[in-house]
Structures are given as structure tokens and as C-alpha cells.
Amino acid sequence: MVDNNVNDHSVVEITDEDRDVIARINVDSEASRDRKNQVELTVSSLRGKLHRQPPFPACSCIFRVPKVLRRHNEKAFVPNLVSIGPFHHGEENLRVMEEIKRWYLHSLLERKPTPETSLECFVEAIGRIEQQCRDCYGEKLDIYSGKFVEMMVLDGCFIIELLRRYKRLVLWDDNDPLEYTSWMLKVLQNDLFLLENQLPWNVLKCLFELTKVNDDHSLLELALNFFESSVFNQTPQIKEGVQTKHLLDAVRESLISLHKPQSTGTSYWETIPTVTELLQAGVEFKSKSREWNNMLDITFKNGVMEIPPIDIESNAESLFRNLIAYEQCEPDIAICNITSYAVILDNLIKSSKDAEFLIQKRIITTILSKEDLACFFNGLYKDTIPSHFSYVELTKNVKQYYNHRWNRWRTILSRDYFSNPWTIMSVVAALAILVLTFLQTLYSMLSYY
Structure with missing residues (x-):
């Protein structure tokens, strides 16, 4: 018997299709x-x-104005x-x-009002x-420490020295262009309330205290005195207990200090008719006294x-727009x-006729024409969101009064039929004839029956 042990090796043939599959697997x-x-x-x-931390701290109060x-x-x-x-x-x-x-x-250092008046004290x-100062700005500042501190010291001392000279606490130098060139001082007043051109109040306060003498006024008093002639001709009001953030904030606080909002603010309010439309509905307009009222x-x-009366001067648009922009950017402002x-x-001024009436009533004093004044107010708050509106009750009451028909009829009667003695006599005569005619008709009917 022959034992045939044959090892049977099976050869597996790899096809082209298998190669493609393997290649695709490797590629994948x-x-x-x-x-x-x-x-x-x-x-x-x-x-x-x-x-890990918010990019801009909640204490930011100086912002670039949004493009919108x-x-x-x-x-x-x-x-x-x-x-x-910066x-x-x-x-x-x-x-x-x-x-x-x-x-x-240099003039401040040379005058040396206090022992702390030195560059070393200022910089330290x-x-x-x-x-804290960097956190006041609404964006990250790519400025190294030494340069930033130098900027704060130079700008802060300039503002403080300017405020003191304007108040005559420090005598003007005969060679000072800000004294003998009147336009420069006017432009400076405008530049120093711009939102993008502010310095943190704690910088001004720190430098002010280091250079303060006994007969000095407070920093807030000096600041409001400097802006008095350029802020709608309003008497500056100092509000105690309010933490000032910068010069523009000080101006805003002085304007709203005497104003008591009619509500806590809401995102909805009713638009009111124009001056001309309200006059037709019998609304009377009066100018308040400047002495006791805020604008x-x-x-x-x-x-x-x-x-209340308000002065609209050449810088009014810039001031209005910067105050409005500040209210839109500052999260701590509860009511705009x-x-x-x-x-x-x-709402009140839509045409030159509306503007002319308020000028005649001495509610608005301006160097602008009535046409320019109408355009001025029509574009002020575009693209803003006054979500905390402070005249809710006023707009509600005005709209109710305007929608009441009797007020309009009474105005028409007063204007068209009772405006002078002759029209009154005509109306009385017409009523007398009407009454007599009615009585005659009634007497004839009673006689007939």
C-alpha cells in the first residue's frame, strides 16, 4: 500500500477589482x-x-462710535x-x-502748587x-505700559490746567494762543465732549488731587463751568452722589439732574403729531422759564x-449725536x-412751518434757518434704539387729546367763527334767525292743529 501524502496548496488569485477595493480602503x-x-x-x-475672561470689562465707558x-x-x-x-x-x-x-x-510743574506736583508723583x-484706566476703553489697546501712562499724564494735566485757566484760578500766559485766539477755545470745548476723545475720570481726579490748592473748586465744578456756554445754554447742575466717568458723562448728568422721567422706561411708545397738527387740535404751546427748569x-x-427753551448753536448737532451715541453704547444707562x-x-418738527412756530414762541433760539432746523431734528436719532423711553406718559396723553374729536371741533369753531367781533355777530344773528324761524314754524303748526 502506497501512502501518498500530497500537500495541496491552494493559490488565491487577486483580481483587478480586489486591487481597486484595497486601494480605496487605503486611500480612505x-x-x-x-x-x-x-x-x-x-x-x-x-x-x-x-x-477665560470677557474681552471688554463691564466697566468700559469710552467707546468708538459704531459705524451705523x-x-x-x-x-x-x-x-x-x-x-x-488713545x-x-x-x-x-x-x-x-x-x-x-x-x-x-511744563507750566504746571514750574508753578508747583503742591509738594506732589512732580513728574515722578504723576507717573507713579x-x-x-x-x-483700571485701560479697562475704561471699549477695546483692547495695543500700547505698551510706559507710553500709555505718559499719554494719561500729559492729556490729564493739560485738561486740568485748561479748566483752571478758564476759571481764572490760574492766570493765562500772554503768549497762550488759547487765550488770544477765540476760535481755538470754542473748538476745544467741542473736542473735549466727544465720546471717542475722553479720558477716564479717575485719571483727572488723581492728577487734580495731586495739584490741588486750598482755594480750588471741585473738579466737577470746573468741568461744568468750562462747558456752560456750549451746552444748549443750560445752567450746569451738580448732582451729588453720582460717580462721574468722564467729561461727556459729566455733561450728560448735569443735563438730566433736574429731570424726573415720567416712567421707568419702556421699549414701546406712541409717536405724537407735529406742531401744526397739534395746533389744529387745540393744543397750546408755552415756553417755560429758564431759571427753574431743565430742557x-x-x-x-x-x-x-x-x-423749556433751548439754544441750538453751531456745535449742537455734534453734542446731541455724541450724547445719543453714549447712551446707546453705555450699558449702565437705565433710561435714554x-x-x-x-x-x-x-415728532414735533417735521417741516419749516413747525420750526418757525417754536422759534416765534421762543422755545428754540437758533442761528439756523427754519428749514435747516427741521432737517437737524429729523435726522438725530436715526438707527438708534431708545429702548428705555422717558416720555411714555406724555406721548400717551398727547395722543389721547389729539384723537378726541371735540377738541378739534372746538378749535375750528374758535378759529373760524369766533376769531373777531364781526364773525361773532354774524353767528349770533344766524342763530337768532334760526331760532325765530323755528318758533314761527312751531306757532304755525300749533295754530293749524
């Missing part, structure tokens, strides 16, 4: 590894860019003579004032609050709207008082 596997590596790289890159607001009038937000703070620092057309700033600082004091104190009662005021004036 390699692509998967590439995607995984790319995901890991992207995750690592993104994780390194994350912020500045597009209506770019010039209203841009300084013409002096840069304060947003416009180094601009070519503002460099002349840098020389005057340094001269003012501002250096201690540098981070925001608009009231409506028994068909009479009382509006200035924006609400702009809404009311925009």
Missing part, C-alpha cells in the same frame, strides 16, 4: 487620518485663542484740534496741540491705576404743552433721556 484610511490630524490642529489652535451711527455725520464725532486718549492719538492734523500740551505740563500715581422737562396738561428728547423734537 489615509484621508481619515489626515482629517483627524486637521481636526486636532484646528482644535488646538482654537483652544489657544479662547478667552457715525455714517449720518462723520465729522460730528471726530476732533478738529486736540486728541485726548483713539485719535498721533493723527497728523492734531499734532500742533501736542506742543501746547507739553507747554501746559497713574501707574498704580493703569489697568428735558417737557410737560403736557389740559391741552397745554410746556417746553437725551435720545428720548430727540424723539419728541423729531
